[in-house]
Amino acid sequence: MQLFDTPQIAMVDADVQYYPNWLGISDADAFFAQLKQNLSWSQDYIRIYGRDVKIPRLQCWMGDPAATYTYSGLQMQPVGWAEPVKQIKDYCEQVTGHSFNSVLANWYRDGQDSMGMHSDDEPELGAQPVIASVTLGEPRKFIFKHKQLGIKHEIPLAHGSLLVMRGTTQQYWQHGINKTKRVIDDRINLTFRHIFNN
Ligand SMILES: O=C(O)CCC(=O)C(=O)O
Ligand SMILES: [Mn+2]
Incomplete structure (x- = not known):
């Protein structure tokens, strides 16, 4: 393998791999269209200072029945696996050598x-979680910020790309997607996780 092919991102206190052209364009296009149409998308709310505030995106929590998850104070019960998502999950498991539920x-x-x-550091994700993040559609800047050092690292996540975070990444770094005033198209992101419920 040639050096420039390495997916490893050089970041202190982190273990991150990025595969820009992970799904071919035609598969990525097909998955994008299927997921938009077929997932049960919902507008969820979080409670901030006693008020219900709309989460600025649509969500769908999917997985094995036992994989309940609490996110920003919101308890989420997964819906069953949709076939295309199951297929992407299988690819993620092959690449990472980890299983996601x-x-x-x-x-x-x-x-x-x-x-x-x-950070994706909820107790049910266990110590040093492995998270596989797949992007479909409009590229958005994924921003990492080190919790103590304040340094930033940005990756413009491409259509059909895979980002894998492991090891101490969640312990030392936060990540997020900022709003932009640019007129842009829509994007779907899938973050595969393994939930340990007792
Ligand atoms: O949309 C993204 O790339 C980030 C998603 C994310 O961080 C999450 O679902 O926890
Ligand atoms: Mn996250």
Whole structure:
């Protein structure tokens, strides 16, 4: 393998791989269309200072029945695996050598949809979780920020790409997707996880 083919991203205190052209374009296009149409997308809310505030994107939590997940104070019961998502999960398991029992799908409808800076470090993900993140549609800038050093690392996640985070990545880094004023198309992101419920 040639050096420039290595998927490893050089980041301190992290273990991150990025595969820009992971799904071929035609598969990525097909998955994008299928997921938009067939997932049961919902507008979820989080409670901030006693008010219900719309999450700025649509979501769908999918997985094995036991994989319930609490996200920003929201308890989520997974819907069953949709066939195309199951197929992408199988590819992710082959590449990472890890098994996933759940996925959070996010649909960013335009530049006003976003995700605040956070770490995927909920107790049910266990220590040093492996997270496989697949992007379909409009590329958006994925921003990493080191919790202590304040340094940033940005990756413009491409259509059909795979980003894998492991090891101490969640412990030392936050990540998120900012809003943009640019007029852009929509994007779906799938983050595959393994939930340990007792
Ligand atoms: O949309 C993305 O790339 C980020 C999604 C994410 O961080 C999450 O679902 O926890
Ligand atoms: Mn995340």
